[in-house]
Amino acid sequence: xxxxxxxxxxxxxxxxxxxxxxxxxxxxxxxxxxxxxxxxxxxxxxxxxxxxxxxxxxxxxxxxxxxxxxxxxxxxxxxxxxxxxxxxxxxxxxxxxxxxxxxxxxxxxxxxxxxxxxxxxxxxxxxxxxxxxxxxxxxxxxxxxxxxxxxxxxxxxxxxxxxxxxxxxxxxxxxxxxxxxxxxxxxxxxxxxxxxxxxxxxxxxxxxxxxxxxxxxxxxxxxxxxxxxxxxxxxxxxxxxxxxxxxxxxxxxxxxxxxxxxxxxxxxxxxxxxxxxxxxxxxxxxxxxxxxxxxxxxxxxxxxxxxxxxxxxxxxxxxxxxxxxxxxxxxxxxxxxxxxxxxxxxxxxxxx
Amino acid sequence: xxxxxxxxxxxxxxxxxxxxxxxxxxxxxxxxxxxxxxxxxxxxxxxxxxxxxxxxxxxxxxxxxxxxxxxxxxxxxxxxxxxxxxxxxxxxxxxxxxxxxxxxxxxxxxxxxxxxxxxxxxxxxxxxxxxxxxxxxxxxxxxxxxxxxxxxxxxxxxxxxxxxxxxxxxxxxxxxxxxxxxxxxxxxxxxxxxxxxxxxxxxxxxxxxxxxxxxxxxxxxxxxxxxxxxxxxxxxxxxxxxxxxxxxxxxxxxxxxxxxxxxxxxxxxxxxxxxxxxxxxxxxxxxxxxxxxxxxxxxxxxxxxxxxxxxxxxxxxxxxxxxxxxxxxxxxxxxxxxxxxxxxxxxxxxxxxxxxxxxxxxxxxxxxxxxxxxxxxxxxxxxxxxxxxxxxxxxxxxxxxxxx
Numbered sequence: 037x038x039x040x041x042x043x044x045x046x047x048x049x050x051x052x053x054x055x056x057x058x059x060x061x062x063x064x065x066x067x068x069x070x071x072x073x074x075x076x077x078x079x080x081x082x083x084x085x086x087x088x089x090x091x092x093x094x095x096x097x098x099x100x101x102x103x104x105x106x107x108x109x110x111x112x113x114x115x116x117x118x119x120x121x122x123x124x125x126x127x128x129x130x131x132x133x134x135x136x137x138x139x140x141x142x143x144x145x146x147x148x149x150x151x152x153x154x155x156x157x158x159x160x161x162x163x164x165x166x167x168x169x170x171x172x173x174x175x176x177x178x179x180x181x182x183x184x185x186x187x188x189x190x191x192x193x194x195x196x197x198x199x200x201x202x203x204x205x206x207x208x209x210x211x212x213x214x215x216x217x218x219x220x221x222x223x224x225x226x227x228x229x230x231x232x233x234x235x236x237x238x239x240x241x242x243x244x245x246x247x248x249x250x251x252x253x254x255x256x257x258x259x260x261x262x263x264x265x266x267x268x269x270x271x272x273x274x275x276x277x278x279x280x281x282x283x284x285x286x287x288x289x290x291x292x293x294x295x296x297x298x299x300x301x302x303x304x305x306x307x308x309x310x311x312x313x314x315x316x317x318x319x320x321x322x323x324x325x326x327x328x329x330x331x332x333x334x335x336x337x338x339x340x341x342x343x344x345x346x347x348x349x350x351x352x353x354x355x356x357x358x359x360x361x362x363x364x365x366x367x368x369x370x371x372x373x374x375x376x377x378x379x380x381x382x383x384x385x386x387x388x
Numbered sequence: 389x390x391x392x393x394x395x396x397x398x399x400x401x402x403x404x405x406x407x408x409x410x411x412x413x414x415x416x417x418x419x420x421x422x423x424x425x426x427x428x429x430x431x432x433x434x435x436x437x438x439x440x441x442x443x444x445x446x447x448x449x450x451x452x453x454x455x456x457x458x459x460x461x462x463x464x465x466x467x468x469x470x471x472x473x474x475x476x477x478x479x480x481x482x483x484x485x486x487x488x489x490x491x492x493x494x495x496x497x498x499x500x501x502x503x504x505x506x507x508x509x510x511x512x513x514x515x516x517x518x519x520x521x522x523x524x525x526x527x528x529x530x531x532x533x534x535x536x537x538x539x540x541x542x543x544x545x546x547x548x549x550x551x552x553x554x555x556x557x558x559x560x561x562x563x564x565x566x567x568x569x570x571x572x573x574x575x576x577x578x579x580x581x582x583x584x585x586x587x588x589x590x591x592x593x594x595x596x597x598x599x600x601x602x603x604x605x606x607x608x609x610x611x612x613x614x615x616x617x618x619x620x621x622x623x624x625x626x627x628x629x630x631x632x633x634x635x636x637x638x639x640x641x642x643x644x645x646x647x648x649x650x651x652x653x654x655x656x657x658x659x660x661x662x663x664x665x666x667x668x669x670x671x672x673x674x675x676x677x678x679x680x681x682x683x684x685x686x687x688x689x690x691x692x693x694x695x696x697x698x699x700x701x702x703x704x705x706x707x708x709x710x711x712x713x714x715x716x717x718x719x720x721x722x723x724x725x726x727x728x729x730x731x732x733x734x735x736x737x738x739x740x741x742x743x744x745x746x747x748x749x750x751x752x753x754x755x756x757x758x759x760x761x762x763x764x765x766x767x768x769x770x771x772x773x774x775x776x777x778x779x780x781x782x783x784x785x786x787x788x789x790x791x792x
Contacts, residue, residue, distance in 0.1 A: 082624070089616050096613070194468065201467050206429045206666040207641050217616075217649030302614045304642040304670070308470050312611040347617035349606065358618045359580055359607030 064376055068338065068368075075345060078352050081225045086344040092232040094340025095239040096301065099294035100317035101324070101332035102246065103166070103287030109327035109384060110263045110283045111178075116189040117169050119314020120196035121288055125162040125295020126305040127203055129154050130210045139211040147213050151300075155238070159292035166288025167281055175277065193314075200307030207306035210299035231301045238297055243333060246286065250329070259283055263327070263384075316343075319369050325379025334381065342368055415489050418736055419458045420445075420724060423480040423495035423505065425465035425472045429636040429666035433711045434497055437519050440710065440717030441494060443701060444725065452728045455735050458489070464496050464505075471637035472501040481505035485512035491741055492517065492724045494717070498635065499523030500582035506540040506548050515727065515742045516548045519720040520713045522555040522660065522684075523586040527763040531556050531590055537763075547742055549764030551719045551755070552684050553771065555583075558659060559590025561771035561787040562631060562682050563598045568773075568787075569655055569680060571629035575622045576605040577643070579634030587659055588633035603627050610638035618643075619650035628654055635661035641670045648675045660684055663712040669779040676776040680784075685712040686772045687783040695754040712781070719753050723760070726751060 076083040100122050107115045133139070138150040173188040214234050219227035250256035261269040262279045270276050298313070299305050320339045324331025346364040349357045356364065372380060422441055424434035438461050445459055462480040466473040477496060484490045485508055493509055493516045496502045502521045509516045518526075525532030526540060526548065541547070566574055574595065578588035588605060595602050603625045608618060622630055630647055634640060640662050647656055655678050662668070663683040671679060688699040698718055702710045727745035734740035748760040758768045773784040 082620075085620055086617055089620075093613065093616075198467055201427070201470070205427070205431060207639075207670065209641070209670050209672065212672075217646075298613065302642060303645050304639075306470070308468075309613070313613065343612075344617040347612070347615070347621075349604075349618070349621045357606040358609050358612065358615070361609050361612065 061376075061382075064372055065380055072341065072345070075351060079350070082348060082350075083345070084224055084226045086348050087341055088226050088228065088232060090341030090344035091337055092229075092235045092301070092340070093343065094320075094337035095235045096294050096298050096336075097313070097317045097320050097339055098333040098336030099239060099242065099290045099297070100313055101320040101336045102243075102290045102329060104318050104321040105324070105326055105329060105332040106283050106287045108321070110259060111174070111280055113174060113185050114189060114318065115166075115169075115174075115284075115287070116186075116314070117173075117192035117196055118166070118287065118291060119310035119312075119317070120193050120200070121162050121166050121169070121310070122291040122295050122298070122313055122317075123200050123305075123307065123310030124165055124196065125158045125292035126210075126299040126309065127200060127295075128161045128292070129158045129296040129299050130208060130305055132157060133211050133213070138213065140213065140215075142213075151213060151296075155293060155296050158296045159289040162292030162295060163285045163288035166284045166291070170281060170284040175280075193311075197307060197310065200310070204305070204307060207304050210303055210305055212300075212303055214300050216301060216303055235297050235301055238293060242290065242293055246290065247329065249286070255279070255282060316365070319365065323369055323372055323379055325381040325383045327384040328379065328381050331379055331381035331384075335379070338380075339365055415736060416454060417456045417458055417489060418452075418491040418728070419460055419484075419487055419489045420492045420494060420721070421460050421462055421480070421484040421487075421490060423462040423464045423477070423484075423493065423501075424497045425501075425637075426461075426463040427465040427467050428470040428472075430465070430471065430497060430664065432666060433664040433713055436711035436714040437497065437717030439702065439706055440519075440698075440714040440719075441721040443698070443705070444718045444721035447722075448725055452725050453732070453735055455728065457491075457725070457728075462495075464498075464501050471635070472496065472498045474501075474504055477501040477504045478508060481508035485509055485514060490514055491728060491736065491738060494519060494720050494724065496521070497713075498581070498583060499526060499586065502526055502548070503540060503582050507542050510541050510543050510545075510547045513543065513545075513547060513738045513742070515724065515738065515745055517720045517724050517745070518548070518550045518552075519716040520552055520660075521550050521583075522552055522558055523583045524554045524556050524590060525582070525586055526550075527554065527765050528556070531559075531593055532586070545742075546746065546762075546764055549723075549745060549760055551723060551766050552660075552713075552716050553769050554765055555587045555590045556593075557769050558682055558684070558771060559587060559592075560594040560598070561773075562587075562591050562657060562659065563594040563600050564787050565680060565682055565773045566629050566631070566655075566657055567598060567600055569629075571600065571655060573601045573603045573625075573627045574629045574631055574657075575603050575625055575627035576631050576633065577608050577618075577622075578605075578632070579610050579638035580607040581634065581638070583661060584634035584638070586633075587661075588631070591631055591633065608634075608638075608643065610634075612639065612642075615639075615643050615646040616650070619646045622647065623651045623654075627651075629657060630654055631657040631659075632662070633659060636664055636667040640667055644671065644675060644679065648678060652678075654678065655680060657681070660712065663774065663781060665711060668776045668781050671776060671779075673778075676778075679776050681774040681776070681781065682787070683712050683772045683774045683781070685715055686770060686786060690770075690786065691715075691754060692752070692756055694752070695756070698754045715754055719755050722753060723748060723751065 103118045132154045177185045214230045216231040258274045258279045320335035321332045324335030346356045346361040347358045464477040499521045525536035576588045578584040658681045728735040730744040731740040771787045775784045
């Protein structure tokens with residue numbers, strides 16, 4: 037593996053790329069796109085609908101996947117509690133709306149204001165929680181064998197799931213503030229729903245801000261340096277512990293935002309939503325290339341589309357269906373891993 | 389969780405045959421275990437069933453003849469699963485099987501769970517009565533999967549019965565209810581559990597008999613975030629009604645919301661598996677108008693005086709309306725106590741009590757007069773059709789199921 041930080045894409049330039057590498061790098065994405073195009077030729081409207089649903093669902097996976105990939109990039113730890121941090125984001129959002137008394141009947145200006153305020157609080161809550169988890173369960177184990185923080189991560193995941201269970205033991209409805217499944221407009225027979233627009237409108241600015249933060253600020257530079265070589269970064273005067281904390285905070289902020297979008301998008305929240313979402317998002321991060329921010333986002337979108345196509349019951353006349361969706365998603369993941377173990381867009385972690 | 393077994397100190401390596409050989413408990417204090425999912429969406433329903441069982445025992449003063457009956461409520465669910473769990477279920481069944489004072493076992497709530505506990509209790513020769521299992525394959529071969537029901541009874545003798553009509557009856561009632569409400573093309577979805585998949589199969593079979601077109605029948609992923617693509621596919625199939633065979637814990641609320649958003653005029657049907665507060669209190673006004681539920685529990689007015697008395701006593705004692713299956717919890721305990729009573733002096737002999745159970749004829753119960761047939765099934769067959777209003781289940785009508 038070439039050395040690279042969590043964002044720099046081989047700026048040093050690998051010496052000479054072999055033809056095989058190039059084919060590997062582009063063949064798989066091309067194959068996935070070809071598979072989708074074939075389905076499009078087979079059934080235009082259905083496929084467009086799947087792409088639309090898949091991309092908007094995928095934005096939620098992408099936001100969660102970022103948390104996995106950021107943390108892995110910097111401390112090489114799979115934060116298994118990350119799905120639960122996302123779940124808490126949903127719970128905080130719905131509880132806040134209930135406390136403020138905001139529901140479908142609230143006027144539009146107040147509603148928008150409440151969404152913005154609740155988004156900020158939910159992001160902060162999830163971010164703080166993630167930082168606390170790091171402080172309690174991971175930092176003391178920084179120099180312990182790899183397995184130790186893995187187990188504490190799983191432990192934190194179960195503890196938080198039980199907190200969710202105590203908080204809301206049965207699934208609860210989120211207020212349908214955005215009129216989630218009403219159509220804004222129809223294009224090529226595909227209805228673009230409020231929730232689709234909402235997911236994109238919230239996610240894109242967050243992504244841009246995150247990329248800018250990591251790419252252009254001093255803190256971002258410190259993060260990249262720590263990801264590359266924590267010891268050298270420390271020698272250069274970077275507070276490594278503080279930088280790792282910041283990474284967990286950023287991952288948590290994204291998860292909190294995903295939690296709010298999930299609640300408004302789907303309309304139902306439950307204590308174990310984080311488990312599945314975490315697994316899917318982790319898969320997205322691995323598929324895109326763990327440690328790679330763009331990879332995580334695109335991986336999330338790809339998985340969203342695969343899920344939507346499989347859910348809709350048919351691929352090129354082959355019967356699929358919602359009961360096969362998890363198998364299809366992981367089947368594609370295995371295929372990608374076999375031919376490209378570093379993920380579609382390449383792993384970006386510290387040097388072996 | 390499965391810690392219960394370890395905590396009671398009984399060695400799990402001890403073979404089960406040791407307990408199965410001893411027919412008589414030889415004791416004057418007998419234990420009846422209950423095993424229900426006390427966590428997850430079914431919690432309210434399960435607690436209500438436990439209350440029903442306790443009421444039935446209290447009505448007998450906690451005694452049958454010279455035997456004192458001890459009641460122990462176990463949990464077959466885990467927090468992590470949020471619903472019944474195979475490990476927790478077999479731990480419960482083993483606990484009961486290994487306790488020498490055990491005379492009966494009330495459970496499970498879910499058919500898939502009973503498929504796990506029946507063989508364990510069958511080898512131990514313990515009478516098991518479920519308040520709520522409806523999967524046909526647990527007792528009957530007709531309409532069941534290959535190897536059912538014999539694979540559940542390794543001893544070769546029947547030890548299991550139920551007080552609720554099985555799903556060949558609910559399937560027929562579902563189809564009647566759908567046709568009564570103007571369905572012409574129905575789409576079936578199921579949660580892939582023993583109960584849900586089996587029920588969908590029964591609905592499909594009944595639809596053939598009664599002449600209702602089924603345009604699709606697929607399983608769903610209970611862990612999915614939403615079902616929008618699925619809903620689009622069902623919409624494109626031209627279905628005017630959708631039936632979900634499954635339980636609330638398997639994401640039923642989310643599924644109904646997404647189906648209703650995609651097809652606002654389609655009528656959505658659910659079975660007894662969603663006839664619980666955790667489901668129908670979460671639908672919202674618009675969705676309530678298109679939701680139809682089949683439920684073995686009828687309007688209190690339609691029950692004999694003893695049944696009407698049950699609803700009054702329950703409300704007076706616990707301060708809430710009972711959930712749908714509370715009355716079946718009451719009757720499951722009631723019929724088990726009757727079997728012990730009918731066994732007379734051999735009321736502490738497990739096999740004698742099982743024999744007595746299968747001989748029950750024309751029992752006057754809170755549900756009406758019924759017998760237990762050779763499969764362990766009740767002879768009752770009336771199903772209720774329910775609607776939802778303001779977050780509450782409202783009785784609509786009795787469906788006289790027309791089985792083939």
